[in-house]
Amino acid sequence: MLTMNEALLALRTExxxxxxxxxxxxxxxxxxxxxTTTGIQDPAQAAVDYPLLKTLAxxxxxxxxxxxxxxxxxxxxxxxxxxxxxKAMAAEINAKTEAE
Numbered sequence: 001m002l003t004m005n006e007a008l009l010a011l012r013t014e015x016x017x018x019x020x021x022x023x024x025x026x027x028x029x030x031x032x033x034x035x036t037t038t039g040i041q042d043p044a045q046a047a048v049d050y051p052l053l054k055t056l057a058x059x060x061x062x063x064x065x066x067x068x069x070x071x072x073x074x075x076x077x078x079x080x081x082x083x084x085x086x087k088a089m090a091a092e093i094n095a096k097t098e099a100e
Contacts, residue, residue, distance in 0.1 A: 001045055001057045010058040011065055026064050030057050037083050039090035044097035050089075055083040088100055 007023050008015050031042045034056065045053055059082065063075050086093075 001030060001054065002061065006058070007061055012063055013065075020100075022062070023065065026061055027057075029064075030060055033060065033087070038087040040086060040093050041097070044094050047097045048093055050093060051087075052082060052086055052089075056086065 002010070004015075004027070007027055008019075011023070013019055013023075019059060031045050032055065034045060034053070035041055035042055040053070056079065057077060059079050062069070063072060063079060066072070069075070
């Protein structure tokens, strides 16, 4: 869903090997988390172009990478609202993928 470069830009962090290993693991967890919380299946996440999915992935990454950050509470509110919105759109997104 996100490339390593997109992730590094979202996190505003250096690309050293240690950071990339942590970030890579977090990126790998995002699709299953979105699938579990919204019902949008992994293939649909990759196949459709919904900016909300990519935005959610970036916010999740930021929240998980730095859970004690100064904006963590506000970020969690945004993540929760995006999850609710995408959950409401899940049937449409999954159906669009199956039709293609």
